[in-house]
Amino acid sequence: QKQDLPLHKVIMVGSGGVGKSALTLQYMYGDFVEEYDPTKADSYRKKVTLDGQDCQIDILDTAGQEEYAADFREQISRVLDDDSVPFILVGNKADLANSYRKVTKDEAAAKAAEWGCPYIETSAKTRLNVDEVYTELMRKIRARKETQ
Ligand code: GDP
Ligand code: MG
Secondary structure, three states: OHHHOOEEEEEEOOOOOOOHHHHHHHHHHOOOOOOOOOOOOEEEEEEEEEOOEEEEEEEEEOOOOOOOHHHHHHHHHHHHOOOOOOOOEEEOOOOOOHHHOOOOHHHHHHHHHHHOOOEEEOOOOOOOOHHHHHHHHHHHHHHHHHOO
């Protein structure tokens, strides 16, 4: 039964307009939603197979934040009083030309190294690395549950 399956909870955080909703919807439905209400937060759940194991992913797509990802990283660790929360730093809109870049690959990689998390560049538009991000996060979440 679906509700008995292991449930892995993911939260999307980051500044407004970076593509949190587009990534979530691309992963959930395989579509690029170009205009999604920037003030709307919603949660999504679906059954997935992770390395041959049936489980559920729950994605909370947050809205309305204008802060920096670095602040979220710290807030989450502080609120949970736990530095072992699995994170992935995502650089989205990789389909756009390099001249649109706000953060260099080196800067992002340095931040990820500081946080001890992976850095993955994605495109919600072309689906580049979208499945990879969620799959990798679920693996990390599952591994962490196994040690607790
Ligand atoms: P959110 O505020 O973080 O949820 O951002 P949205 O998902 O609403 O995306 C903000 C804008 O960026 C929208 O116009 C999207 O169509 C666009 N967008 C999101 N992801 C991508 C992407 O991977 N490539 C491109 N070119 N545009 C994107
Ligand atoms: Mg959004």
